[in-house]
Amino acid sequence: MKAQKLDGKATAAQIKSELAVRVEALKAQGIHPGLGTVLVGDDPGSHSYVAGKHRDCAQVGIASIQRNLPADATQEEVEAVVRELNEDPTCTGYIVQLPLPRGLDANRVLELMDPEKDADGLHPTNLGRLVLGQDAPLPCTPRGIVELLHRHDIPLNGADVCVIGRGVTVGRPIGLLLTRRTENATVTLCHTGTKDLTRHVMEADIVVAAAGVAGLVSADIVKPGAVVLDVGITRTEQGLVGDVHPEVFEKAAWVAPMPGGVGPMTRAMLLSNVVEAAERQLAAR
Numbered sequence: 001m002k003a004q005k006l007d008g009k010a011t012a013a014q015i016k017s018e019l020a021v022r023v024e025a026l027k028a029q030g031i032h033p034g035l036g037t038v039l040v041g042d043d044p045g046s047h048s049y050v051a052g053k054h055r056d057c058a059q060v061g062i063a064s065i066q067r068n069l070p071a072d073a074t075q076e077e078v079e080a081v082v083r084e085l086n087e088d089p090t091c092t093g094y095i096v097q098l099p100l101p102r103g104l105d106a107n108r109v110l111e112l113m114d115p116e117k118d119a120d121g122l123h124p125t126n127l128g129r130l131v132l133g134q135d136a137p138l139p140c141t142p143r144g145i146v147e148l149l150h151r152h153d154i155p156l157n158g159a160d161v162c163v164i165g166r167g168v169t170v171g172r173p174i175g176l177l178l179t180r181r182t183e184n185a186t187v188t189l190c191h192t193g194t195k196d197l198t199r200h201v202m203e204a205d206i207v208v209a210a211a212g213v214a215g216l217v218s219a220d221i222v223k224p225g226a227v228v229l230d231v232g233i234t235r236t237e238q239g240l241v242g243d244v245h246p247e248v249f250e251k252a253a254w255v256a257p258m259p260g261g262v263g264p265m266t267r268a269m270l271l272s273n274v275v276e277a278a279e280r281q282l283a284a285r
């Protein structure tokens, strides 16, 4: 058996064409969505992600606002840019690209953002709203994963999901999304302190691999017919490597590959968050 592909690239293209229609409708009402990015330092990976985000914006008619700071920028300089974007009416949503260079306090920066403009869903207020089940921008990668599963008719109701990784952008919030009544999955959150990872992966209907350990999920620990999503990215001399070993394609029913799976969905959800923030601003007028 060869796994079917959870095609994030094609699904993201579909979502972008839906968003382009909503952007036109907003513009007709006088609201022009604009995405701001705050990028500190010269990490080539971060620069290429941010460039991709602005290309996506152009495709759906969202304006781009780029604020780049040098690697030696101070906490005060970064915070000044955040304050500026909070006040900028042309910026309807923005992100601070993570991780920030050493020595900068990302939590203090996130806290300073206007939660209504938080396109990443990572402001403490919005993470709190997620816990409380209130309407708020959702973290992009978890939201992209749920959307990818929904659009391939993968059932979540009652599914046993094993999440590997407890990071703030993926592992921790995805448990909150998947256990909402509307999704109704059962989630096990595994991490470096997990005693027997193999046992948890073996029992799972759906595996979300977000540990950042190349090839961590091998075919021998995946249940036949499982759904496996590769969220890990490790840069090697041979290129980008995911957390899911290629042999898993021979055992799983569905695989979201890296590249071409969750990454493009993450970017599409960022655009969704910007459009929804603009729609909320219109509704509040």
Ligand SMILES: Nc1nc(=O)c2c([nH]1)NC[C@@H]1CN(c3ccc(C(=O)N[C@@H](CCC(=O)O)C(=O)O)cc3)C=[N+]21
Residues within 6 Å of the ligand: 048, 049, 095, 096, 097, 098, 099, 120, 140, 141, 240, 258, 259, 260, 261, 262, 263, 264, 266, 267
């Ligand atoms: N504030 C903030 N928000 C983020 O959403 C955020 C961040 N910081 N820091 C870094 C991570 C990483 N991330 C990715 C998004 C898309 C791809 C993506 O599109 N990947 C392509 C391939 C990537 C490539 O070829 O370089 C794919 O999987 O097909 C990857 C990684 C967002 N992040």
